[in-house]
Amino acid sequence: EIVLTQSPATLSLSPGERATLSCRASQSVSSYLAWYQQKPGQAPRLLIYDASNRATGIPARFSGSGSGTDFTLTISSLEPEDFAVYYCQQRSNFGPGTKVDIK
Amino acid sequence: QLQLQESGPGLVKPSETLSLTCTVSGGSISSTSYYWCWIRQPPGKGLEWIGSIYYSGSTYYNPSLKSRVTISADTSKNQFSLKVSSVTATDTAVYYCARRAGDYYFYMDVWGKGTTVTVSS
Numbered sequence: 001e002i003v004l005t006q007s008p009a010t011l012s013l014s015p016g017e018r019a020t021l022s023c024r025a026s027q028s029v030s031s032y033l034a035w036y037q038q039k040p041g042q043a044p045r046l047l048i049y050d051a052s053n054r055a056t057g058i059p060a061r062f063s064g065s066g067s068g069t070d071f072t073l074t075i076s077s078l079e080p081e082d083f084a085v086y087y088c089q090q091r092s093n094f095g096p097g098t099k100v101d102i103k
Numbered sequence: 104q105l106q107l108q109e110s111g112p113g114l115v116k117p118s119e120t121l122s123l124t125c126t127v128s129g130g131s132i133s134s135t136s137y138y139w140c141w142i143r144q145p146p147g148k149g150l151e152w153i154g155s156i157y158y159s160g161s162t163y164y165n166p167s168l169k170s171r172v173t174i175s176a177d178t179s180k181n182q183f184s185l186k187v188s189s190v191t192a193t194d195t196a197v198y199y200c201a202r203r204a205g206d207y208y209f210y211m212d213v214w215g216k217g218t219t220v221t222v223s224s
Contacts, residue, residue, distance in 0.1 A: 030208075032208035034210035036150075036211075042216075043199055043214040043215065043217050044199075044214060046210060046211060046212045049210040049212070050208075055212060056212075087149065087150055089150075089152075089210060089211075090208075091207075091208065091209060092152040092163075092165055093152070094149055094150040094151070094152065097149050097150075
């Protein structure tokens with residue numbers, strides 16, 4: 001079974017700053033990794049699939065990169081609505097999440 | 104626009120069977136392009152993938168839950184369902200249904216709003 005680890009657990013930033021979130025897989029997953037955003041009381045929302053493809057309607061400030069075992073989700077300039085928890089996922093495995101909160 | 108809506112009892116007694124239904128509108132679960140799945144989230148915790156079903160009836164379950172989980176589909180009603188048997192307090196969670204895109208490698212591109220299930224006597 002593939003294990004996904006995410007770092008950091010919490011990222012404290014200000015609006016306008018750049019956010020860089022990491023997801024590491026215990027073995028290679030090629031480019032088959034997705035990212036989700038979840039706000040309190042809401043369902044997760046797909047942001048990125050296949051490591052770097054933005055889902056429909058996702059703003060360009062969200063970008064994904066990586067392959068093999070190391071992946072990154074970048075938010076180029078944080079908007080107030082971007083403060084949330086972010087999960088990576090590969091097949092039936094989810095990472096533990098990174099919370100992006102307001103500094 | 105595709106929408107998914109979970110429904111079912113919000114309270115289940117320990118040792119009983121949890122049963123939920125997901126009703127799909129704006130699209131067909133008989134589509135050959137997608138699978139349909141269940142994911143849950145215990146209070147204050149992360150996401151756990153439960154399993155999925157294809158319109159043909161083919162299922163794929165999380166190995167850790169496989170012995171207690173059954174997912175089925177009713178194409179005539181455009182619904183799919185989840186049953187978890189012998190529930191305990193650790194099955195308390197928000198349960199989400201979602202559309203799964205991709206075959207072996209997949210992601211969930213449309214989600215329901217979720218329904219809270221509490222296991223308690």
